[in-house]
Structure formats: C-alpha cells, structure tokens
Amino acid sequence: MEEYNFIEALREGTNQAYGRLLDDYQQKVFNTCISFVPNREDAEDIAQDVFVEVFNSISKFEGSSKLSTWIYRIAVNKSLEFIRKKNTKKRFGFMQSLLGNDTPIDRSSYFTEFNHPGILLENKEKNEILFAAINKLPEAQRIVYTLNKIDDLSYQEVSEITQKSISSIESLLFRAKKNLQELLHEYYKKDKN
Amino acid sequence: MDDKRNIDQLVEETLNSVSSIDAIKAPPFFKDKVLNRMTQTAIEKEEGVFILNWFTPKIQAAALICFVLLNTIALLYNTSDSYSENVEDFAEVYGLSETDTDSYFNQN
Secondary structure (H helix, E strand, C coil): CHHHHHHHHHHHCCHHHHHHHHHHHHHHHHHHHHHHCCEHHHHHHHHHHHHHHHHHHHHHCCCCCCHHHHHHHHHHHHHHHHHHHHHHHCHHHHHHHHHCCCCCCCHHHCCCCCECCCCCHHHHHHHHHHHHHHCCCCHHHHHHHHHHHHCCCCHHHHHHHHCCCHHHHHHHHHHHHHHHHHHHHHHHHHHHC | CHHHHHHHHHHHHHHHHHHHCCCCCCCCCHHHHHHHHHHHHHHHHHHHHHHCCCCCHHHHHHHHHHHHHHHHHHHHHHCCCHHHHHHHHHHHHCCCCCCCCCCCCCCC
C-alpha cells in the first residue's frame, strides 16, 4: 500500500516524492551504472538520464513489478544503450561486430576511459583487463555477470530485473565465466609472448 | 608447464579482482542536478502545450471547413471555360500558338 501511494505521488510529479526517490535510489542506480560503465563522469550522466526517464515514463508504469525492479531495468537499458553507441563509434569496435566478437581483448579499444573510484590502484590493472573481457561477452551473459558479480545483486534480484528464471541466470553465469576464462587465457598468453 | 600454471593463476586472480570493487556514494549535488533537470523537463512540456493551447477542436473544425471550401472553389474555377482561354493567351504571349502568318509551311 505504501509503495502504491508513493507511485501515485510520483505520477503527480511532486518535488517531495522525487526527492524521496532520489534519496532511496541514487546510490543503487549510480552503482549499477558504474558497474556497466566504469567511468565516474559517464556513469553520473547515465544515472541522471535514468531518473529523468523515470520522471517521463512513470505514467506508463503498470505496477506489474516492484518499483525498484523497474528502475534497475531502466538503469541497465540506459547503460547498455551508452555502451552500444560508444562501441559502434570506435572503428575497431565496428570491425569486431562484423567479425563476431572473436577478436582478443584490447584495452586501448575500450569504449571509455577506465576510472572507477571504487577500485584501489593496486587492483586497477587486473580490473581493467577484466572489464575489457566483459565487454566481449554476448549481451545476455554480460548483463547477468555484471549485475551479480560486480553490482552484487542476488540471483533472485537478477532474475526479476532480467525476467529470466534462476536456472537461466545460473546457466548464463556459468557460460560467462567460461568465456571470460578463455578470453583472459588468450590475453595473458599473448602478453607473455 | 610453469607458464601454463602461471597463466591460469593470472586468469583466476583477474576474475577474483571483482571482489575488491567497493560500492561508492553518488556524486555530490547529484540529487540537485537531477531535480533541476526534471523541473526543466516539466517546464518544456508545459510550454509545448501552451503554444497550441488556443487551437481548440472547434477552431480546428472551422479551419478544416474553410480549407475544404477554398479548395472546392479553386477546383471549380479551374475546370470552367476560362481555363482554355488562359492557355491560349499564354501560348500567344510566348509564341507557341499556330497562326497562318507564323507558319513557314503555310506560306503561299
């Protein structure tokens, strides 16, 4: 009932309701965005777009899912939209999409400058390599891996956001990990040579 | 063999590095920036509605009837006999019409 009243207040567009929305969700949304796009400035822009989208689309929210799930979905979609745009702008990224993603990890062709404030300097290099590898995964695996492993959401939460069953989530995570192992193995093998 | 073990270890360490990522706070003034953008969006929406506020359905219907009437009149005017007169005048002015004096082949 409380969530119902809160959604009604959001539909009316009151400053108080949106103030509360931001207090409750700004950190979660920002962390989700930076999990997909590990650059502080880019993640901030995307997170702002998420809340503006909530404001513009609240009248279309039917309440078939929780408000938090809906907001997470918008955050994931906005992040992926950003990544797609940036990946297609880079010529190398375009060639990769033609070749079917079987090109190796190349940190220099990553779609943004790696600048995640939640990562200590000593761990930066490995995380940068990992994020570059995640960028090579098929989208479904990327979403599930990022939400569960980086954004630290439970299987249940990931299942609600992606509207997939828990067994699908487990299967996607297994395949994502296997693909990442292969990509990283190739990367380090080339690096040693 | 050592190289392979080394690479496997590096791969595992890289995969495990994700556990070292800390959650971070939203940037300062994030809430204010977003609320300002929402206010701006709301103002733009209202202004958009205001511009066409006067063009009510009654006025729309009246404008449509006028438009249809004018087109009907124009169509009727153009299908009358004056059309062929206009075409002849036009041809004469630009020397396109055939007369006895103008045609080379009609000269006796």
